[in-house]
Amino acid sequence: MDAGATPRYDMTEAALNEYEHIPTDEGAEELLINMGPQHPSTRGVLRLVLTLDGERVQKCVPHIGYLHSSMEKIAERKTYKQYVPYADRFDYLNAMGNELCYVTAVEELLGIEVPPRGQFIRVIMAEMQRIASHLIYMAAIGIDTGATTVFLYGLRERELLLNLFELASGQRLLYHYLRIGGARNDLPGGFVEGLAKFLDLFPSRMKEYDAILTGNRIFRSRLEGVGAISLEDARSYACTGPVLRACGVPYDVRKVAPYSVYDQFEFDVPTQDKGDCMSRHLVRMAEMRQSVRILRQALEKLPEGEVNAKVPRIIKPPPGEAYARVESPRGELACWLISDGGDKPYRMHWRAPSFYNLQAIEHIARGIWVADMVPVIATLDIILGDIDR
Amino acid sequence: MNGQSLLGYLADSLRGWALGFTGAWGIPPIVVGMVGWIVTCVAVLTLILLSALVGIYLERKIAGYIQSRLGPMVVGPKGIFQTAMDALKLLTKEDIVPVDADRILHTLGPVIFFMAGLMVFIVIPWDFDTIPASALDTNIGLLYLVAVSSLGVIGLVMAGWGSNNKWSLLGALRSAAQSISYEIPMLLSILCVVMCAGSMSLAEISRAQAGGVGHWYIAQWYLWVPAIIYLVTATAEVNRTPFDLPDAESELVAGYHTEYSGMKFALFFLAEYMNVLAVGLVGATLFLGGYNSPLGPADPGIPGVIWLLIKAWAIICFLMWVRWTLPRLRIDQLMAFGWKLLIPAGFVSIFVTAGMILVR
Numbered sequence A: 001m002d003a004g005a006t007p008r009y010d011m012t013e014a015a016l017n018e019y020e021h022i023p024t025d026e027g028a029e030e031l032l033i034n035m036g037p038q039h040p041s042t043r044g045v046l047r048l049v050l051t052l053d054g055e056r057v058q059k060c061v062p063h064i065g066y067l068h069s070s071m072e073k074i075a076e077r078k079t080y081k082q083y084v085p086y087a088d089r090f091d092y093l094n095a096m097g098n099e100l101c102y103v104t105a106v107e108e109l110l111g112i113e114v115p116p117r118g119q120f121i122r123v124i125m126a127e128m129q130r131i132a133s134h135l136i137y138m139a140a141i142g143i144d145t146g147a148t149t150v151f152l153y154g155l156r157e158r159e160l161l162l163n164l165f166e167l168a169s170g171q172r173l174l175y176h177y178l179r180i181g182g183a184r185n186d187l188p189g190g191f192v193e194g195l196a197k198f199l200d201l202f203p204s205r206m207k208e209y210d211a212i213l214t215g216n217r218i219f220r221s222r223l224e225g226v227g228a229i230s231l232e233d234a235r236s237y238a239c240t241g242p243v244l245r246a247c248g249v250p251y252d253v254r255k256v257a258p259y260s261v262y263d264q265f266e267f268d269v270p271t272q273d274k275g276d277c278m279s280r281h282l283v284r285m286a287e288m289r290q291s292v293r294i295l296r297q298a299l300e301k302l303p304e305g306e307v308n309a310k311v312p313r314i315i316k317p318p319p320g321e322a323y324a325r326v327e328s329p330r331g332e333l334a335c336w337l338i339s340d341g342g343d344k345p346y347r348m349h350w351r352a353p354s355f356y357n358l359q360a361i362e363h364i365a366r367g368i369w370v371a372d373m374v375p376v377i378a379t380l381d382i383i384l385g386d387i388d389r
Numbered sequence B: 001m002n003g004q005s006l007l008g009y010l011a012d013s014l015r016g017w018a019l020g021f022t023g024a025w026g027i028p029p030i031v032v033g034m035v036g037w038i039v040t041c042v043a044v045l046t047l048i049l050l051s052a053l054v055g056i057y058l059e060r061k062i063a064g065y066i067q068s069r070l071g072p073m074v075v076g077p078k079g080i081f082q083t084a085m086d087a088l089k090l091l092t093k094e095d096i097v098p099v100d101a102d103r104i105l106h107t108l109g110p111v112i113f114f115m116a117g118l119m120v121f122i123v124i125p126w127d128f129d130t131i132p133a134s135a136l137d138t139n140i141g142l143l144y145l146v147a148v149s150s151l152g153v154i155g156l157v158m159a160g161w162g163s164n165n166k167w168s169l170l171g172a173l174r175s176a177a178q179s180i181s182y183e184i185p186m187l188l189s190i191l192c193v194v195m196c197a198g199s200m201s202l203a204e205i206s207r208a209q210a211g212g213v214g215h216w217y218i219a220q221w222y223l224w225v226p227a228i229i230y231l232v233t234a235t236a237e238v239n240r241t242p243f244d245l246p247d248a249e250s251e252l253v254a255g256y257h258t259e260y261s262g263m264k265f266a267l268f269f270l271a272e273y274m275n276v277l278a279v280g281l282v283g284a285t286l287f288l289g290g291y292n293s294p295l296g297p298a299d300p301g302i303p304g305v306i307w308l309l310i311k312a313w314a315i316i317c318f319l320m321w322v323r324w325t326l327p328r329l330r331i332d333q334l335m336a337f338g339w340k341l342l343i344p345a346g347f348v349s350i351f352v353t354a355g356m357i358l359v360r
Helices: A013-019 A071-075 A084-090 A092-110 A116-144 A148-169 A191-214 A217-223 A231-236 A277-301 A353-359 A370-380 A384-388 B006-025 B029-066 B082-092 B103-123 B141-149 B152-162 B166-197 B202-208 B221-237 B262-287 B304-323 B331-359
Strands: A031-035 A047-053 A056-063 A320-328 A331-339 A347-351
Touching (some): A031 B166, A047 A370, A056 A370, A071 A084, A084 A092, A084 A384, A092 A116, A092 A320, A092 A331, A116 A148, A116 A191, A116 A277, A148 A191, A148 B029, A191 A217, A191 A277, A217 A370, A277 A370, A331 A353, A353 A370, A353 A384, B029 B082, B029 B103, B029 B304, B082 B262, B103 B141, B103 B152, B141 B166, B141 B202, B141 B262, B152 B166, B152 B262, B166 B202, B166 B221, B166 B262, B166 B331, B202 B262, B221 B262, B221 B304, B262 B304
Antiparallel strands (some): A031 A047, A320 A331, A331 A347
């Protein structure tokens, strides 16, 4: 980063003034513009302070924290079981993945083994959630680049998944379905058939997306070569997930440190090597196909038996700490729990992938068109709830 | 009605009827002429405003069909009164002017934009013998049309500047850049048609295409490229996807109309659809034979205005289909497309057309 850079997290007038009135040649001034927190394509409440030279971005300073909700502090006031619904709520598009991460950490503290059927149900839910989240990503980048129809297409297929989630958990967005030691209930009747039907339908719909979005020349010209980040930079910003995989590194927690029963499935980790918006887009589209593959195998191998392990009524893990990592649709999501032997965590911390991925925007945005900010934000696929927690 | 169109017949009988009783009252015929002219203008105005309402409804229904949803369904059967209710709602909304806005420019912007959109329709020829064929049949019809349609951008720049909003300003600057770059290829494509017809009067151009689909300019191979250029540049002129950069929602919030509410916003909205209608009508007149029936002399007597509207709406539906399918270009790509592809193609097609006229 620049030596002697101006304070980045300070939002006082004085700090802002340093960005203002930057004289350029012929006495012209650069335009300081506020993108967000109320802006249609900043994913909720992200605020970017852009310094523009014409329509070129000279400097981009992200301001976060508008959605801060003390998710980590709340954990210290709730019992281990009570916190599960909170885990749903920070990255609201990956509720199942968050639950999985949290309950895995608690199980690690307790030393509980979840029965195979419970594990498979967890994998099924996590992969369905990955498809649903990537569909939202696709819908959003569609509307961001002006292809409004893709938005509706993405939501149409997500609706089918939400119906399945509702069938299993009774909820459509924040499920509170996975529990410490297993899941709330076994898969209800009709779920497996419904999912199989979805898996038959979805590949044909993927072709539709490729035709209307990925293969579209205008869309490609908007994304190709835009917002590229080098592998070194991606690494030094600690980017994970599709952002890192778009730089050519097949880093996927499901492969490098398999959790749950992911070691029993055959799937590829799609990578691209350019690191630009299009690479990130292609990685996500390919990941949906891989998730379909995993789901097919999961339905085939789904074992019979118990869903839940025996879990004490009052959870009091022995003192110690646990660090559970899962692959969220946005990258490596991790939960760090410290127990002091009580019924509440002593301290918990979320490693939120969006937070690390967003940092790179400062670097990516330098010198691009203001119109390119939109695909850059979209392909970083940030969730403000995830960032601010 | 042999040899006469329905509109012409109506106009003639109205005129005769008016001349009959005004003569008895001692009112000079010139007054009747002026009143007749005003009646024509009002009729055209009503048609345009109604068409804009229909256009908005149709757009939403087509968008719904493309996006596998229903579109407006609640107000009235199949939601046909939705647009009217929306207009009513906008009428009753508070008109908000930002504190530091330039009040005069802020108000003038939408008015000028709306007026520019309206003035285009004066020169559209509706039928072959309505007297006059258009509300104003002038031998510089196309020149007038191009001049007036580029007036609208002044309204947009006023709105963008007067709003005192940086996003609006960016949108306004974009629209100025876009209009200027796309007017040139549009002029070049129109010039090809002018060369073929030998006149700038739209009525004359329509007359030159009489006699069935084979006589339309779209049937001449050397006018295909100008027709495509016209369609593309016209889409850019009316700021529709893939050229909707001035009001690109996801980038510039709402571009030049970010700070508008109530009826001023409705003026922008209506004017946008009027412009779309104008693109359809002018395109139909220039390339699709205008009010001429595709059947030529074998036509069973369907009024020319019906044919004109059918052709215009066909073009409009095509534009809607494009809008709900394609993503948006970036500003530099848009400029490169206009200057590096459309303008050279326009010049080449002028030479080709000239050559074809020579050898014909």
